[in-house]
Amino acid sequence: MNESVTPKSFTPFDRPVRAAFIGLGRVYDLNVRGYLDNDDVEVVAIVDPSDERRAQRQREWPDARAFRSIDELAASGVQLDAAEILLPIALHEEGVVQCLTSGWHVNLQKPMANDVASAHRMLDTARENNRQLRVMENYLFYEPLRRLKEVVDSGTLGTISGYHLKMVASGRGGWEVPGDTYQRQFEQAQRGRGTLLFDDGWHKLSTAVWLFGPIKEVRAWIGATEIVPGIEVDAPTTVAWEHVNGVRGVWDITLAVDMYLRSDYYTNDERWEVTGRRGFARVNRCTGRGIQQPSFEIYLDGETRAFHALDDDWASSFRDSGRHWLRWLHRGEGQLLWGAEEAIEVLRVALAAYGSSSRGGVGVDPRSLA
Numbered sequence: 054m055n056e057s058v059t060p061k062s063f064t065p066f067d068r069p070v071r072a073a074f075i076g077l078g079r080v081y082d083l084n085v086r087g088y089l090d091n092d093d094v095e096v097v098a099i100v101d102p103s104d105e106r107r108a109q110r111q112r113e114w115p116d117a118r119a120f121r122s123i124d125e126l127a128a129s130g131v132q133l134d135a136a137e138i139l140l141p142i143a144l145h146e147e148g149v150v151q152c153l154t155s156g157w158h159v160n161l162q163k164p165m166a167n168d169v170a171s172a173h174r175m176l177d178t179a180r181e182n183n184r185q186l187r188v189m190e191n192y193l194f195y196e197p198l199r200r201l202k203e204v205v206d207s208g209t210l211g212t213i214s215g216y217h218l219k220m221v222a223s224g225r226g227g228w229e230v231p232g233d234t235y236q237r238q239f240e241q242a243q244r245g246r247g248t249l250l251f252d253d254g255w256h257k258l259s260t261a262v263w264l265f266g267p268i269k270e271v272r273a274w275i276g277a278t279e280i281v282p283g284i285e286v287d288a289p290t291t292v293a294w295e296h297v298n299g300v301r302g303v304w305d306i307t308l309a310v311d312m313y314l315r316s317d318y319y320t321n322d323e324r325w326e327v328t329g330r331r332g333f334a335r336v337n338r339c340t341g342r343g344i345q346q347p348s349f350e351i352y353l354d355g356e357t358r359a360f361h362a363l364d365d366d367w368a369s370s371f372r373d374s375g376r377h378w379l380r381w382l383h384r385g386e387g388q389l390l391w392g393a394e395e396a397i398e399v400l401r402v403a404l405a406a407y408g409s410s411s412r413g414g415v416g417v418d419p420r421s422l423a
């Protein structure tokens with residue numbers, strides 16, 4: 054798999070990167086962690102049409118200029134190197150194209166786009182303007198998942214036989230999600246891009262591709278549950294797939310509307326369990342705190358080893374993903390993790406799930422999608 058879209062001419066900055074936040078809503082509280090106390094960056098602008106959100110975020114960046122739109126920022130004469138785009142999904146393409154053509158590198162929140170054509174337009178614009186387009190995937194920076202990948206790659210479990218992912222969305226607990234954020238998620242659902250499979254689920258598909266490489270066949274059975282009159286959530290849902298290397302994965306998405314889940318963030322109870330010929334390894338939680346035993350365990354030859362001292366606060370994955378990007382721009386260290394090509398691969402897997410489900414669960418090759 055290609056790891057980045059690095060134009061050949063890209064040279065790291067020899068000074069802190071001048072950055073802007075574009076979109077100051079709920080996820081800003083997580084993405085900002087990569088920028089705080091970071092010598093690789095100077096935040097010079099914040100952008101949001103909401104007066105309230107600009108005022109709220111200005112307290113963190115008193116020296117940054119505040120704008121209502123990307124157009125205002127572009128016309129302002131503020132010197133900028135990179136944009137952190139935290140916009141609603143339906144605005145990703147427009148915002149990304151505006152930033153890239155203004156000459157700024159972009160770190161974009163997932164899901165990259167609602168369809169492949171839109172994603173390709175963004176990638177083409179990045180290439181034409183010789184700018185970097187990164188689609189951030191904070192789960193690749195979550196320490197228990199990094200440990201899982203290390204164990205899988207090390208061969209400790211023997212040849213991998215298969216794996217499963219579990220995700221339970223609960224209706225009680227966690228932090229407050231503003232009404233307008235929910236409203237945008239419901240609009241996405243009405244476009245056929247559900248919150249659980251497509252939005253939050255993006256991360257699970259990313260980890261699948263990251264752990265085991267390209268996927269050649271997807272089979273899905275996508276359900277719906279009405280939670281209030283006229284509003285449905287895309288569960289129960291089951292998705293199964295086979296990677297090019299022959300490893301199979303299965304993922305169940307369940308809704309537990311009345312269940313209280315302890316969480317500092319969203320109420321999402323998640324697990325990853327990879328089974329090899331000799332044993333298994335399991336990540337017990339991520340966003341929420343459902344299972345409160347150590348977040349990572351390995352079972353091998355009749356013994357369990359549990360890891361008690363990992364940084365398993367989900368928010369740390371945003372901090373580390375953001376720092377990685379800014380260090381990468383400033384000093385050119387390591388891989389991009391991830392570029393637009395990898396995000397398009399994830400998008401294809403999600404769209405293959407929709408294609409499969411609409412045809413009664415037939416196998417769909419993500420690469421066959423137009």
Ligand SMILES: NC(=O)c1ccc[n+]([C@@H]2O[C@H](COP(=O)([O-])OP(=O)(O)OC[C@H]3O[C@@H](n4cnc5c(N)ncnc54)[C@H](O)[C@@H]3O)[C@@H](O)[C@H]2O)c1
Nearest residue numbers: 076077078079080100101102103139140142162163164234
């Ligand atoms: N990585 C993760 O785990 C994770 C978690 C939550 C959300 N997200 C993603 O982050 C993105 C944003 O999600 P959110 O929950 O913060 O949404 P949100 O609705 O809370 O925030 C979006 C913000 O963008 C602002 N906005 C709208 N139009 C704008 C424009 N033209 N220019 C500038 N700002 C504009 C809104 O006023 C709002 O403040 C989405 O892509 C979402 O899927 C990722």
